[in-house]
Amino acid sequence: MTHCVGGGEIAGEDGSVADLGEWGVIAALRARMPAGALTSVGIGDDAAVVGAPSGSVVAAVDLLIEGRHFRRDWSAAYDVGVKAAARSLADIAAMGAVNTALLIALAAPGALPARWATDLASGLASEATRAGAGIVGGDTARADLVTLSVTALGDLGGRRPVLRSGARPGDVIAVAGTLGHSAAGLALLTAGIADPAELVAAHLRPAPPYDAGPEAALLGATAMIDVSDGLIADLGHVADASGVRINLNGSSLAPGTLLRAAAARLSGRQDSLAASALEWVLTGGEDHSLVAAFPASAVLPPRWRVIGEVATGAGVTVDGAPHDGPGGWQHFRG
Amino acid sequence: MTHCVGGGEIAGEDGSVADLGEWGVIAALRARMPAGALTSVGIGDDAAVVGAPSGSVVAAVDLLIEGRHFRRDWSAAYDVGVKAAARSLADIAAMGAVNTALLIALAAPGALPARWATDLASGLASEATRAGAGIVGGDTARADLVTLSVTALGDLGGRRPVLRSGARPGDVIAVAGTLGHSAAGLALLTAGIADPAELVAAHLRPAPPYDAGPEAALLGATAMIDVSDGLIADLGHVADASGVRINLNGSSLAPGTLLRAAAARLSGRQDSLAASALEWVLTGGEDHSLVAAFPASAVLPPRWRVIGEVATGAGVTVDGAPHDGPGGWQHFRG
Numbered sequence: 001m002t003h004c005v006g007g008g009e010i011a012g013e014d015g016s017v018a019d020l021g022e023w024g025v026i027a028a029l030r031a032r033m034p035a036g037a038l039t040s041v042g043i044g045d046d047a048a049v050v051g052a053p054s055g056s057v058v059a060a061v062d063l064l065i066e067g068r069h070f071r072r073d074w075s076a077a078y079d080v081g082v083k084a085a086a087r088s089l090a091d092i093a094a095m096g097a098v099n100t101a102l103l104i105a106l107a108a109p110g111a112l113p114a115r116w117a118t119d120l121a122s123g124l125a126s127e128a129t130r131a132g133a134g135i136v137g138g139d140t141a142r143a144d145l146v147t148l149s150v151t152a153l154g155d156l157g158g159r160r161p162v163l164r165s166g167a168r169p170g171d172v173i174a175v176a177g178t179l180g181h182s183a184a185g186l187a188l189l190t191a192g193i194a195d196p197a198e199l200v201a202a203h204l205r206p207a208p209p210y211d212a213g214p215e216a217a218l219l220g221a222t223a224m225i226d227v228s229d230g231l232i233a234d235l236g237h238v239a240d241a242s243g244v245r246i247n248l249n250g251s252s253l254a255p256g257t258l259l260r261a262a263a264a265r266l267s268g269r270q271d272s273l274a275a276s277a278l279e280w281v282l283t284g285g286e287d288h289s290l291v292a293a294f295p296a297s298a299v300l301p302p303r304w305r306v307i308g309e310v311a312t313g314a315g316v317t318v319d320g321a322p323h324d325g326p327g328g329w330q331h332f333r334g
Numbered sequence: 335m336t337h338c339v340g341g342g343e344i345a346g347e348d349g350s351v352a353d354l355g356e357w358g359v360i361a362a363l364r365a366r367m368p369a370g371a372l373t374s375v376g377i378g379d380d381a382a383v384v385g386a387p388s389g390s391v392v393a394a395v396d397l398l399i400e401g402r403h404f405r406r407d408w409s410a411a412y413d414v415g416v417k418a419a420a421r422s423l424a425d426i427a428a429m430g431a432v433n434t435a436l437l438i439a440l441a442a443p444g445a446l447p448a449r450w451a452t453d454l455a456s457g458l459a460s461e462a463t464r465a466g467a468g469i470v471g472g473d474t475a476r477a478d479l480v481t482l483s484v485t486a487l488g489d490l491g492g493r494r495p496v497l498r499s500g501a502r503p504g505d506v507i508a509v510a511g512t513l514g515h516s517a518a519g520l521a522l523l524t525a526g527i528a529d530p531a532e533l534v535a536a537h538l539r540p541a542p543p544y545d546a547g548p549e550a551a552l553l554g555a556t557a558m559i560d561v562s563d564g565l566i567a568d569l570g571h572v573a574d575a576s577g578v579r580i581n582l583n584g585s586s587l588a589p590g591t592l593l594r595a596a597a598a599r600l601s602g603r604q605d606s607l608a609a610s611a612l613e614w615v616l617t618g619g620e621d622h623s624l625v626a627a628f629p630a631s632a633v634l635p636p637r638w639r640v641i642g643e644v645a646t647g648a649g650v651t652v653d654g655a656p657h658d659g660p661g662g663w664q665h666f667r668g
Contacts (some may be wrong), residue, residue: 017434024381026623040390041495046490046559047394049495056374060381061437061485063475094380103395105439105483131632143595149473149483151395151440154381160376161383209504224381241378 017117018110025140029104032121034255035055036134038100038155050153051074051103053211057100058154058161061090066145074189077116082176085087088152089131090288092227093213096162097154099133104150107143123205124150132208167293170197171309174300175291176212178202179231180255180277184262196258208288212303216292219300224292230283232323235291235316242293243316245310245313248276252307254282282323288308290300351451352444359451359474363438366455370580372434372489384435384487391434392488392495394425400480411450413538414456414480422486422542423465424560424622427547430496431488433467434661438484441477444519446575457539458484465544495553500573501557501627506582507642508634509625510546513565513590514611517618518596527599530592535581542622546637550626551636556625564617566657569625569642569650576627581654585616588642616657 015024030043038051050057055285066072075083085102092099104124108117128135133152185203194200208226216224223242225234231248240244255263255277263277292298293310315322351359364377372385384391398418400406408415419436426433438458442451462469467486519537528534544561550558557576559568565582571578589611591595597611627644628634651654 018554024602041497045495045497045499046425047392047431047486047495049390049429049490050393052391055386056383057386057391058381058383059435059437059488061439061470061473061483063439063441063473063483065441065475066475067474068477069396090622091380095375095383097381101393102486103393104399105395107397107399107481109613137394137396139395141399143399143404143479143481145403145477147477147481149395149485150483151393151483153391153393153436155497156383161379161381163375165379165457231655241609 003116015114016110017114018111020114023082024310028114028118028139029138031119032125033116033135034125034129036101036136039134042134042136048101048103050136052155054156055156056156058095058097058156061149061151062087062091062146064150066147067157072146075204077119078123081120083262084148084150085124085127086208086288087228088150089127089133089170089210090156090208090228093208094180094224094226094290095156096159096213096217096224097156098164098214098220099131099152099154101134101136101153101212102128102150103136104138104148106138107141107142107147112146113150114282128156130250131224155264157214162217162221162224162292163236164223164225164241165312167238167244167246167311169244169312170296170304171222171310173235173246173248173291173293173310174297174304174306175289176303177209178287179253179289180259180280180284180287182206182286183280184259187266188262191266193247196261199258199262202267202287206286206288209290211304212290219294219298221292221294224290227287227289227291228285231291231305232282232316238293239314239316241257245311245315245317246308247311248308250319252305253278255281282318345551346592350444351442351446351448352609354448360472362452363455363472364608366452366459367469367567368459370435370470373468373470376468376470377472380462383436384470386489388492390490392421392426392429392490393485393528394430395483395485396425397420398484406480409451409538412457415454416461417540418482418484419458419461420542422484422512423467423544424542424562425459426486426488427542427544428533428558428560428624429488429494430547430551430555430558430612431484431490433465433488433544434463434571435468435470435497436484438472438482439473439621441481443478446480475586477655493548494642494658496551496555496558496626497555498508498559498572499661501572501644502577502581503578503626503632503644503646505556505644506630506640507569507582507627508638508640510637511543511623512589513561513623514593514614514618514621516540516620516665517614518593522596525600530595533592533596536621538560540622545626547604550624553628553632554619555626555628558624561621561623561625564619565625566616567648572627573648573650575633579645579649579651580642581651582642584653586639587612589615607621616652
């Protein structure tokens with residue numbers, strides 16, 4: 001953050017961000033940002049100062065780029081803000097940490113409506129607040145496409161971080177949050193279908209269960225990750241890092257009513273639908289649910305659904321067999 | 335950071351980043367990154383964990399966008415890495431903090447040569463190492479233009495942060511580092527002139543005096559900022575935040591031999607040159623030197639050059655009069 005602006009009235013939100021000017025944009029965004037309980041220096045100086053009471057800070061950054069991660073004709077600015085925040089906030093939760101702060105870097109076209117930028121700020125602020133984080137700094141620049149980088153900071157409260165590498169044979173695998181809802185919503189949007197609205201909303205505004213992250217740490221989770229690239233792909237990272245095989249129980253992953261309804265809307269053919277809905281569950285990304293390994297002895301609250309177990313070997317299997325499907329995102333591939 | 339890759343040989347650096355794939359790019363970058371003395375979890379999990387020994391973390395983010403902040407035909411990839419890192423590292427120093435870690439978000443075209451990405455990583459790594467920081471996390475995506483967001487984290491070592499708002503009438507203003515060198519280098523590059531090479535280098539690879547930041551805090555600095563937008567513009571932020579006037583002594587800012595030589599190369603007209611070189615000193619950005627207010631009683635080491643004083647009033651003056659010149663960058667203006 002290299003720019004500082006005073007408070008006061010924001011003029012010209014009906015114009016473009018070019019009309020407002022860089023500092024006007026920052027002032028407009030700043031007026032919407034939650035301060036955060038642990039923030040001692042927020043937006044407006046060279047850098048922010050945020051409490052790190054346990055003597056270390058958990059930090060992650062994620063990019064969100066127009067045309068790549070969202071479309072302005074599908075996503076309202078508020079939704080883009082929610083999604084951009086959720087991606088990074090979920091990374092902190094997946095370490096077992098509590099979110100404390102976000103820093104936002106925003107590049108945007110000069111012709112972008114100022115209202116779009118302020119709605120974006122409202123979405124960022126809303127999701128940050130839901131996670132308990134302040135928005136403490138940022139930077140702005142001009143670019144042809146809306147480009148957001150969101151850095152999230154968190155605190156472990158004295159707990160050890162839950163890494164990807166701690167899963168052990170005999171552990172159970174459990175998930176908190178939805179699987180495949182975002183992918184189904186994306187498929188519906190692609191087909192121009194607006195319902196089930198809950199699935200479209202799940203794609204536009206993911207709602208990770210942030211507090212399940214620290215909860216998992218307290219329950220003794222041995223490994224954890226957020227489902228950003230797809231259940232099999234992300235558990236593949238855990239299996240690789242832990243040197244184990246993860247076996248999923250197909251019956252526990254049977255698509256629910258909503259996903260089956262979406263599949264029905266998309267194909268009309270009953271037999272291929274169930275398979276397609278299961279594919280969303282197994283390989284759909286961007287739900288940002290939390291999936292973790294726990295000792296078999298752990299007593300899990302209801303929101304943690306057991307979906308598999310850790311075994312010796314390598315990779316991820318479903319009912320003991322490899323799954324043939326797309327493995328996840330590869331942003332740079334042609 | 336939502337992606338994890340194993341170590342090992344990086345194949346295909348003669349190809350493009352699309353040839354490498356996202357994880358190949360991350361692996362290639364990761365192999366070049368310094369771990370950092372305070373890093374307990376680095377690149378490769380959902381988030382990094384970095385020590386914050388004084389119980390708080392200082393954090394800032396800056397964007398660097400191709401065509402806006404650098405040109406690939408002027409700047410080698412290594413230089414872009416140095417510059418991107420320096421911008422954020424300087425923000426942490428300007429709070430009086432020691433740099434601990436960087437997180438890098440990189441969006442790039444699929445056709446970008448993989449060698450360019452790895453040279454970029456070397457530049458980032460080199461400057462992070464010079465500042466004492468590890469590179470602990472990141473994200474990658476595809477975009478038409480190379481876009482970097484660099485988040486820097488730092489630790490205050492128990493000192494209070496040096497804000498923009500603490501300057502008091504009677505304080506002296508002093509600067510550590512160069513003024514106007516980057517602007518002169520940019521002017522030379524624009525004119526297709528390669529020397530004085532030191533000035534061109536100053537534009538391509540700024541070298542902020544990071545350790546002067548914590549030093550200033552120990553010397554009792556009452557306010558500090560890094561010169562990113564230009565001396566007058568940035569001191570204007572300090573004056574506004576502190577509710578004071580800052581008066582610069584023109585004689586102490588007289589351009590040196592290098593700047594006068596550059597001005598001579600650019601115009602050939604002796605009379606207008608001195609004025610142009612002074613303009614670089616007063617309004618040139620991107621040197622990322624540190625400028626601070628100190629109590630008049632402070633005994634400053636030689637690298638802190640006194641260039642003015644704090645008075646009652648508002649704004650920034652030079653020898654008591656307002657300066658008529660460009661005030662700084664406005665990224666979104668048309």
